[in-house]
Amino acid sequence: MRHSPHVRARAEIDLAALRSNVHALRARIAPGGARLMAVVKADAYGHGMVESARAARLAGADWLGTATPHEALALRAAGIEGPLMCWLWTPGDPWQACVEAGIDVSVSDLWALAEVRDAARAAGRPARVQLKADTGLGRSGCQPADWAELVATALAGQHAGELTVTGLWSHFACADEPGHPSTDAQLDLFHEMVEQAEKAGVEPEVRHIANSAAALTLPRTHFDLVRTGIALYGISPSPEIGRPEDFGLRPVMTLSAALAQVKAVPQGHGVGYGHTCTTTHETTLGLVPVGYADGVPRQASGRGPLLIEGEAARRRVAGRVAMDQFTVDLGGATVPPGTRALLFGPGDRGEPTAQDWAEAAGTIAYEIVTRIGPRVPRVFLNETPTPSPA
Structure with a gap:
């Protein structure tokens, strides 16, 4: 919805606040030169995926990120171009459509690598593949013991012209808990796994591990790219690291x-x-x-x-x-x-x-905004930026 009619309930989405949050986040990572990914999964954490993605890109977000390939394809169908990554795959998902749409796909297992190579051959173009390392979160990602085989198999696909390894990445478990020892342990392991892949011949465009909490508080984790999700929408990842206003963020x-x-x-x-x-x-x-x-x-x-x-x-x-x-x-x-x-x-x-x-x-506040259901219309405010005075 583009206006604010008299309705039973409404979720007003202030796109000016979202754009301001992008600027604030970019300012925090600018000294290290990292790029910014705006994560718009789960309907942009309940805020409206397409509209939020457009606002984020307009404000200078370099990348967009989604969980599922279906979300990523919906962005492409809406005409949103530029670097785009998705990472939550199951067997039989639409690999070929994502290859054809130029979407970076995350791979953690040999079965996924096999499916994306098949899809690339069917599409007649190489897939853009980012290899995910499990550095300690214990969800998706390749275990260190299996990393060499995954990297070698990916490089074989690259030499065959079926794919390009564009990224190496991982995800923190406790970056929103200041001083948690697992964060440094994961960071050290990520350095080791990146070094191992690069020595094997991988030349990634981006290496990334930082989520919102790390983007806001741990500059040593920024590498080439940071992935900002909840912070993009003006919510602190946890009260322990600070309030939104402490980081120049505004709830959307x-x-x-x-x-x-x-x-x-x-x-x-x-x-x-x-x-x-x-x-x-x-x-x-x-x-x-x-x-x-x-x-x-x-x-x-x-x-x-x-x-x-x-x-x-x-x-x-x-x-x-x-x-x-x-x-x-x-x-x-x-x-x-x-x-x-x-x-x-x-x-x-x-x-x-x-x-x-x-x-x-x-x-957690993530759940509060993400769970707002489809019976509540989203009313988008400030879709067009106000021109700066000459």
């Missing part, structure tokens, strides 16, 4: 909903499933028409904060979050139906942030 998403009903109830009235909340005095209840089907975490029942438009103090979810709705105790205040309830945003108006909801739900 504001989630709100229009009150569907406001009514007076007596003392002792049950609120929501299980009557986990009962009114302690005569009061007014407001009905917020979003629930866990829209991504509002049920785990935040009784705790999730929100700000009613026109009020100064925050209120909290009363009772349980249901599938499509939840209730807020308005404390006797009477506001008209249609009044906006701000669940989270940048915090400028006193509204909660995604981090506040994460703490209420016992999770």
Whole structure:
């Protein structure tokens, strides 16, 4: 959606904030000369993949990154060009389409290397392949004991004209925990595995291991490229490393909903499933028409904060979050139906942030923004940059 119509709920996506975040991130990595990848997987962490990708590229992001090949192909179908990488593959995925679209594909196993070589032969052009090392995260990536074989097999494919090894990469497990010993251990192992591949004949365009947390706090990890995901959307990877404003970042998403009903109830009235909340005095209840089907975490029942438009103090979810709705105790205040309830945003108006909801739900802010479902329309603001005065 390009405007802000009167709708049940909406997630406003401030693309000016996203572009500003790209500039702030580039400024942090500029001294080392690394390039910036804007990670737009999972519908750009719930922010709208195509629109966010365009805004990031416009602001100077050198690369785009997705998890699945289907996400990467959707970007190409939307006309988005330039360096693009995807990394989460299963057997039978659309290797050939990605080869033909000039998308860098990540390979961690011999089976994947075999499939991409077959796809390259069918496409009649070499694949762009980045080899991923498992330096300690224990998810995707090639174990050190198998690395030499993977590298040798990839180089055989390169000599046969089936592929080009364009990158060597890995991923941190604990970069968002300052001082965690695994980070230096992973970095040391990555140096060793890169050196081993380069001695074997790999000449990568990019080497990369830094995620958002490392991009913000560990310049020694930047190599040729840093991959910024959550930071791109103005959210700190963890409170332990700092707040968004500490890094010049601004949250991009504001989630709100229009009150569907406001009514007076007596003392002792049950609120929501299980009557986990009962009114302690005569009061007014407001009905917020979003629930866990829209991504509002049920785990935040009784705790999730929100700000009613026109009020100064925050209120909290009363009772349980249901599938499509939840209730807020308005404390006797009477506001008209249609009044906006701000669940989270940048915090400028006193509204909660995604981090506040994460703490209420016992999770991380990544999950809060990513889980906002398709029933909540994205309303894109500031799509066109304001020209600088002459």
